[in-house]
Amino acid sequence: MNSLYKTAAFGLAKGSELQSDDAYGVRLFDDILVGVVCDGVGSAEAGREAAQRTLKYMLDNFKTRPQSWDIEKSLSTFIKNINEILYKESLLEFERPEMLTTLSIVVLQGSRLYGANVGDSPIFLLRDNKLQKLSIDHTTEEHGHILTQAIGMSEKVEPYFFENFVKTGDHILLCSDGLTAVLSEEEIAQKLPLGASNLIKYASKKVDDNLPDDTSAVTIQIKQIDQRVRLKQQNLPIPQSLSKGQVIDGYRLDRPLIQNERTWLATNKGKKYVLKFPPKEAAEDSQLLDLFVQEAWNAKRLKAGFFPKAVIPKNRTLRYYVMEYIEGDTLEKKISKHPLHIDQAVDLAKFLLRSSQYLLGFNLVHGDIKPQNIIITKRRDKEIFKLVDFGSIVEIFSIASRAGTPSYLAPERFVGEPISEGSEIFAIGVTLYQALTGHYPYGEIEPFQKPTFKKPKPVSHYNKKVPLWLESVIMRAIERDKNRRYKHYSEMLYELENPKKVKPYFDPSASLIEREPLKVYKTAFIVSAVLNFILILMLLG
Amino acid sequence: MKLGELKSAGHLPTLIAAFLYFDFSFMVWTMLGPLATEIASSLAKHGYILDANQKATLLAVPILGGAILRIVLGFLVDNIGPKKTAIIAQSIVIASLFYTFFRGENITYYELLAVAFGLGFAGASFAVALPQAGQWYPPRLQGLVLGLAGAGNIGVVIDYIFAPKIAEIWGWPAVFLVGGILSTIILLTYILLAKDAPPSVYQPRKKKLSDYLKLLRDKDTWWFSLFYAVSFGGFVGFANYMKVYLMDVYKDEMAQIGLQLLHEPNVQVVAGYFGALCIFAGAMLRPVGGAIADKIGGVKSLYIFFGGVAVLATLNALLVSNFYLAIFILFLIMSFLGMANGAVFQLVPQRFGKDMGIMTGIVGCAGGLGGTVLVKTLGWSKAAFDSYSVGFFIFAALAALALVGLTMVKTRWRTTWGVHAGGKI
Known part of the structure; x- marks a missing residue:
């Protein structure tokens, strides 16, 4: 696969600082390549955390994305989710949105490029020496340079989505706005083929190693187009009725485990398993189907001793997933x-x-x-x-x-x-x-x-x-x-x-005496001692 | 209260018109109840003596009509709009009322049965007025709209207080005249004020037969129908039959009380007052039942209400012969039934969400059928055994069956509520 892309990612903190608020990464998973740049905004700590978590969230989720989801759906769902997580967590922790970050992401699958951005970290495509900006900045210049969209800014986020075909020889750049602040588009077009590291270092040198802002970049060069784009047949039927003794892909249904008869104990080659099917209504209700797809995906990816092991059979003929049967x-x-x-x-x-x-x-x-x-x-x-x-x-x-x-x-x-x-x-x-x-x-x-x-x-x-x-x-x-x-x-x-x-x-x-009996008795003792003392004094007087 | 909001949102004239139409319809629907004994004696004067079964049939027909017609009117509302449906239904009701007045004391039993069915159209006004008012309002105000309409239950109390007195002074047909004139005024007001919600406010989603069938496959639908058949059936059944029952069993006691305490020589009027007292409890406590269900849980509260009804109905069948005690027990039974009505309708909208419209139809129909069965059972018990004990026993058994149903529902509900279902309020 590495013969398909040449990738690089690099970043520098602004001025002489050690830590950058940017987070960036590029990874190859099975048939997709994902590149991300996040530029943390808001107060330093929270912004940096937001950028790092958004990056990790996107990479982790694309790694294990539900196979039946297309890239657009995955992109919009994941962006919506991380936005909600950061927004609500900030409200709980700071009582206002503090964990804010921009997000620019591209996903390459075969000859197709999918991308989305929230905020002002630009995405460029360099083809035949011409640089094109694919993203749109969510900013307003009315009262200075202000972000109108960011991950974690409000309950809903409206990312800008785009799609393109890529060709052999194309270069893609995702960067924080620190880079565009220093380099002109001509300079970027010229240096982009050298890779992220060279690009950033060139920018740094241009301002005598005193970058005005955190500056980072991810570069992707398309060396060859992946011809094996598999369009998976995922229109699996949802069984409307299930009955005892029915055999599905080698699993024989023995008995339903839950009243609704969508979870069955089954045997395959003498071993016991649990089969879980989506609810009947999912055949008509795409929201229910989504929930089931997500459930199966969670079951499959959460591999730890806490949970039963689960698999989604490769060549299943119906929609369901399989779990190990736990005796007990x-x-x-x-x-x-x-x-x-x-x-x-x-x-x-x-x-x-x-x-x-x-x-x-x-x-x-x-x-x-x-x-x-x-x-x-x-x-x-x-x-x-x-x-x-x-x-x-x-x-x-x-x-x-x-x-x-x-x-x-x-x-x-x-x-x-x-x-x-x-x-x-x-x-x-x-x-x-x-x-x-x-x-x-x-x-x-x-x-x-x-x-x-x-x-x-x-x-x-x-x-x-x-x-x-x-x-x-x-x-x-x-x-x-x-x-x-x-x-x-x-x-x-x-x-x-x-x-x-x-x-x-x-x-x-x-009551206080229930909570801190010792303190109560101590105080009572001191008070009574003082009273007694006064009494003695009065008697003497 | 959010009454202020009702003014700013939706369409207030429609709400007022629908409220008047519905609440007055309830009154007309149950009008035969407090007059049953007067009508029976007037028929007897013309040589036609009603037995207990026939009396019960006369009182059961409007309830049965209301139950079935509400489904019919529900379809009409979907197809020709609520306003036209209401005008048609109300015209039939007015025609029945005036017909009865003009035939007067010469009316035959079979004509009366036809009139009773005509009054059923008034009972079906639920299916017209509630959606019509509801269509104008956003979901969060639906509860209040439903609540205003629920106040209609008080209509039957008004019947009991005034109908016997009017009958005493001008004869029972005069009650139909009063009803007819008032109904005409209400209809005219309605025609002037009410407006069907335009498509920009409400997009009608036509109810299909398959929607009903889909819901009937859900076990909860059946249980809720039973619950409402017991609670609302009990309420409306007793409300209709109360006068006949009191006159049959406690006529002498009531006559005495009338003379000694109320200075009211007409026992029919006294029976009306006592009937009104018991029914009043049921009508007023409906929202209280809803609030209790909210607080301690619908299932738990229905356990209490149905359990109470089962015990009290058994007590009434077995032990009670003292008039005051009997009235007290009837008062409690009606209170529990009224609160059970509120509790059932605390659960239905939340359990059935977007199918609420159809469910109200199904459950309401079941309520009416329950009332029909109760009235007929009481009449049969009187005719066959010359006592109401068997009838009360059977009602107690139905309440006990509802308790079994509650247990089934409770076990099934003790599960996970999906992210999708979400139990959103």
């Missing part, structure tokens, strides 16, 4: 008889937090953590947990609806706040509470209810064996006020790993 009961079934042992509950907590941390690495959240979705299975005589159901996994902050299971939704999700680490921690807390007590902390909540969250009974009310420190951790996870709850998985995990450092939990309405 759900946690729900297990705790319907006995609560978990303390050690096991602590293991469960750590397991859930680590799975969630793993997902967060992909900017994802599980969205439906509950005992029903946790399977207890044996590996070499040791009981371990698996987290199942890829169907609710979504990008963090991406939904503000009440999707999920009502009894496990954090209070803020009932009033339209987006799904977050905090709301996942709440679900983990409720799961642990149930695992140890057999009760819901806030009662069972119905789908169309506006629940009131009353003060929950402490875990030890139902299960005397639970140590105070663990109770405190759980109570802090199911805290109604998200500001008093753990905000990050890492905080909760740290406390689980260091029981001695856990401070006792008190409900915000607890």
